[in-house]
Amino acid sequence: MRLEESLIKIKHVTEDTIRGEAAEVDKQAKWPQHSIQNLQQEGLAGLVVPAQFGGLGHGLSGLAKACEIIGQVSASTALCFGMHCVGSAVIAAKPTKAQQKQFLEPIAAGEHITTLALSEPGTGAHFYYPQTQLLPVSEDRFLVKGKKTFVTSGGYADSYVVTTAGVDPDAAMHQFSCVVLEKNAQGLEWGPAWEGIGMRGNSSRSVTLNNIAVSTSYLLGEMGDQLWYIFHVVAPYFLTSMAGTYLGIAQAAFDEAKKHLMQRSYSHNGLSLNQIPLLQHRLGMIWAKLERTRQLVYHAAAEGDKGEETALLAILSAKAEVAHCAVDVVNEAMTLAGGIGYRENSRFDVLLRDARAAHVMSPTTDLLYTWVGRAVLEQPLLND
Template sequence: MPLDKLLSKFRTLAEGIIAEEAPRVDQEARWPEKSMRLLQQERLTGLVVPQECGGWGQGLYALGQACEVIGQVSASTALCFGMHGVGAAVMAAKASPRQKKAFLEPIAQGLHLTTLALSEPGTGAHFYYPQTQLLAVSPDEFQLEGQKTFVTNGGHADSYVVSTVGVEPEAGFHQFSCAIVEKCAAGLDWGPAWNGIGMRGNSSRSLTLHQVTIPAWHLLGERGDQLWYIFQVVAPYFLTAMAGTYLGLAQAALDRVRHHLMQRHYSHSGLSLHQVPLLQHRLGTLWAKVERTRQLLYHAARQGDAQGAGAVMSLLAAKAEVAHCAVEVVNEAMTLAGGSAYREDSAFDVLLRDARAAHVMSPTTDLLYTWIGRALLDQPLLGD
């Protein structure tokens, strides 16, 4: 199916069930069950799964646009979908025939949800240095021990892409790896439900892995491949999904303030707000900010799909710039909408709370700009 038709399906669902469920997702900090299941039923959760596995065979450009479409009505749902997409892309990058059959084909059929489990307590934004241990207990099995934090779709996904570090003497210094842990694995202990001020529906929970045993064939790629996955797959897809989500949020704020200006008028003069030159100018600047940020993301995603030399730098910049765009556009839109925007139940309430997460969601905006600066100065990306 061509990308334009796929995106049309995303828009139909976004304007229907996803938008309908969005208020309860935020108010009750509820994982978007109906929306995610419908995305599965329509097989849209197979967006980035290779065609040979029954998926749509799309890449970064498609994922960014899909998250943008969903993010315009529910940033929480876009985040849940996006993290599934990143997890699926990681699985597909070096999938063995057995992994294709067990995971990618069910994902393509809408029967399996996945997600990432990378962040850990104590490592902050340095999610690429896991402390969760991977121990070979036999030629056929590994055992995992450790803790993860901020696991999106936590407790709802069917599998989790977990980052680990080898601990055997022969494993080598910092031999980081990625592995698939299924939800039914013994030894998984979930923390309390997520109750943030924003992004309240993403079920971003902590996870303790206590002597969790997995088959050896659940290892992704070879032992020690985690840093390859981080920079070749996780970072591009994660940055794109996040940027798309927050770009959708910024567009929602722009649309809402435009509607406000079109509908409101001064009672004493009858003059509509959309006729006020100053407001016209300020709305125009917001449109330009959103549009130029959108073009940066689309350019970066296309570069990434084409494996262009500057793709990683562009994607780093896209996520950072979208974070600024989302926060600034929501803030300015609320100012233009006046006092009515500051009601607890206003159209901007959720946008304000969700937008602020853009800067703190790892990689943080400061870390992204630091990485860009290091690359420009020929310094190692992962410096101290």
């Protein structure tokens, strides 16, 4: 299936299912089960899985545009789908034959949802310093011990890509590794449901890993590959999915502002708001901010798909710029809508709450700009 055909399908699912479920997902902090299932049924779950493993192979460009489309209607659903795609990309990066059969083929067939379990309660935005331990107990068995936080689709995904620190929590980064845990693994203990003010439907939960026994066949790549995965797969795919999602939020806010200006008029003189020069100017500035940010996101994704050396800088910058864009555009759009835009539980209410998460979702905006600056100044990215 060509990318254009896949995006058309995503638009159909977004309008036919995701839009109808979006309000309930936000109001009840409900995981978007029907929306995710519909995406699976339409053959879209393998969006970034390479074709040789049965997937669509659309890469970063496909992921950015897919999350943008979904994010215009439900940011929570875009986040869940995006994290599934990131997890899929991580598993697909260096799969064994057994992992292809156990994970990638079911993902491509719409029978398996995966996600990431990276963040931890003590490391903050520094998710690349896991304290979760991978303890060898025999030649072919490990125990996984630790705690993860903000696990998207927590309790709903079929598998979880987990970063670990090896035997010694203070091990050097080259000793860190990645494993996959299945949802029914003995020792998974889920924390309470997510109660955020925004992104309410993504089931972002904590999980305690109580000495989970796992075969070495669940190790991704080689022992010590975590850092490679972080910068070659996790960061590009995660940041691209987030950039697309928040770009969708910004587009939705712009559309709401435009609709308001097109439909409203003053009762005392009949003048339509779309005829007022100041409002035309303000909306034009919003459009320019949105469009230049979109072009950065698309450019960064395309560079990443081509394997260009400068791609990572563009991808880091794209997520940071989108965070500012989403918050700024929603704020400006609400101002253009006047008092109507400030109604509780309005569309702007949801968009503002969802957009604000962009700055704090790791890697945070400040951290991303710092990484870009370090790279430009020929300094190591990770010296904190």
